[in-house]
Amino acid sequence: MTTKNKTALVTGVTGQDGAYLVELLLEKGYTVHGVKRRSSSFNTGRIEHLYQDPHVDDPRLILHYGDMTDSTNLIRIVQESQPDEIYNLAAQSHVQVSFETPEYTANADAVGALRLLEAIRILGMEEKTRFYQASTSELYGLVQEVPQKETTPFYPRSPYAAAKLYAYWIVVNYREAYGMHASNGILFNHESPLRGETFVTRKITRAAAAIKLGRQEKLYLGNLDAQRDWGHAREYVRGMWLMLQQDKADDYVLATGETTHVRQFVEWAFEDVGIKLEWKGKGVDEKGYCSETGKCLIEVDPRYFRPTEVELLLGDPAKAQTQLGWSHETSPRDLAREMVQSDLKVMQRDPVWKDA
Ligand code: NDP
Ligand code: GDR
Missing domain, CATH: 3.40.50.720 (NAD(P)-binding Rossmann-like Domain)
Structure with missing residues (x-):
């Protein structure tokens, strides 16, 4: 057949x-x-x-x-x-x-x-x-x-x-x-x-696009040290x-x-919208990332920690x-780029986002 x-x-x-x-x-x-x-x-x-x-x-x-x-x-x-x-x-x-x-x-x-x-x-x-x-x-x-x-x-x-x-x-x-x-x-x-918006990659790429377009202040994440293939x-x-x-x-x-570490994916996504991040915290439960201008854009929120985590x-x-x-x-680096570009496009097209 x-x-x-x-x-x-x-x-x-x-x-x-x-x-x-x-x-x-x-x-x-x-x-x-x-x-x-x-x-x-x-x-x-x-x-x-x-x-x-x-x-x-x-x-x-x-x-x-x-x-x-x-x-x-x-x-x-x-x-x-x-x-x-x-x-x-x-x-x-x-x-x-x-x-x-x-x-x-x-x-x-x-x-x-x-x-x-x-x-x-x-x-x-x-x-x-x-x-x-x-x-x-x-x-x-x-x-x-x-x-x-x-x-x-x-x-x-x-x-x-x-x-x-x-x-x-x-x-x-x-x-x-x-x-x-x-x-x-x-x-x-x-x-x-097309990834669901609450999985970490898409959550990050959407936030990078929204922050770039001035439509979101901050991104709250969980364990930045997890590594995924x-x-x-x-x-x-x-x-x-x-x-x-x-x-x-x-x-x-x-x-x-x-x-790749979640942390690395965050850096790539923000790099792709032209924002350079500096890590300000000492550990995963302290602070987060701030941009070159000193504005703190990413904060670790323990509510996103899992009772038992898969680290690697x-x-x-x-x-x-x-x-x-x-x-x-597709490499993870190219994947991040494609997702960020797509989220930027979607947000610029979407009337709800446009008017926000
Ligand atoms: P999604 O969460 O994007 O899609 C899940 C789909 O299952 C949706 O269509 C959802 O419907 C449907 N669904 C959920 N519950 C039920 C139910 N009770 N009865 C009928 N349909 C239901 O997942 P992915 O597409 O990313 O993943 C596909 C499969 O692969 C899943 O089984 C996932 O566990 C598995 N998987 C995914 C990986 C990944 O990295 N994406 C890796 C390894 C495995 P609705 O749209 O209505 O919510
Ligand atoms: P995962 O994907 O649990 O691997 O399951 P997810 O993107 O949810 O998490 C990946 C890693 O990122 C850490 N993380 C966060 N995760 C989410 N969702 N939100 C956050 O804010 C956040 N901050 C850090 C997580 O702790 C984790 O370590 C996915 C799903 O598609 C499953 O269905 C599939 O089986 C596996 O991938 C392979």
Whole structure:
């Protein structure tokens, strides 16, 4: 079968990765079914440019209301869409929020993955349907080995990571127990101009743009000493797709192999709007950054510290490079630049920001 007549089902279609993945799959000729949650206001902004009027003949992007906590709904959507490939991207994906909503996070992120796998089994689609699970470098948690690769032991450090650990292992189990083509992509942090505004990179690039344009006074951040392996989301969704094109299902790390301090990302973002920062504090819980003019723009606020932190993530993508032919292109430095430029543009265009 060529990709031209394949059908994919994507959960989390309204999120960052969902948007880039749908774009890729449509380009490849797939018919794509997406699961979106009901919301009191529009939540399809990231895929608006891909929207297809359901009244036209044979639309190739079809959206269904659904939720990872609702088994019957998921079974019905899988039955209706008859997918060749399922990409399970839906999740309560914010690590810090998972400390406040641990039970919901487990329900959506852990049991949600099980519900989809069971839907495949209940409908007798084990032979037909391939499955991608959005696993995460958060599984590595407390550092056991650097760089982290497929064989590195897991040590989750949050309710989010513990939920994703269940999802990881249930995927492995269904692969072994029922011969399903089910793969885990253990993806290190990936960002883009579409990144959610409360994740640290986007929070920083938006603030740098807003401060530059005189629309924000100060940025409050948490642990500036954390280190992350940041890649570009557009490149990572290609890796997801490649995993499902292999004859055999397996688990793969996608990462850049480069790690950066949050502190460094802050400096890059402000450099990109022409503000040079000087570090004034002695430690993470003291003060923050001031600009050359002496105006203090960034302050550390302990409210953003996590009860247990993941201090260092650095991935080794060698297996994906060798077996999938996947590699990243964008460096963290270029990623910061692209995100800042995009936020500057968005703010200059947005009437709310313009009038503020
Ligand atoms: P986002 O937070 O941008 O998107 C998450 C998506 O899941 C949104 O579409 C959201 O809907 C949806 N969702 C949340 N809860 C439910 C639910 N109960 N039922 C149905 N849909 C739900 O995440 P990303 O796109 O960044 O990440 C995609 C996946 O990859 C997630 O599973 C994440 O945990 C995982 N991951 C992400 C990494 C990253 O660096 N981005 C790295 C490793 C793994 P809504 O828009 O309505 O909120
Ligand atoms: P992470 O991403 O927890 O790695 O999870 P996030 O951007 O939230 O945090 C990265 C690091 O920055 C530190 N930090 C702050 N984080 C946020 N959100 N806000 C702040 O103000 C702030 N200040 C410092 C954090 O403590 C952390 O160390 C992301 C998500 O996409 C997960 O779904 C995914 O699984 C992992 O990446 C890989």
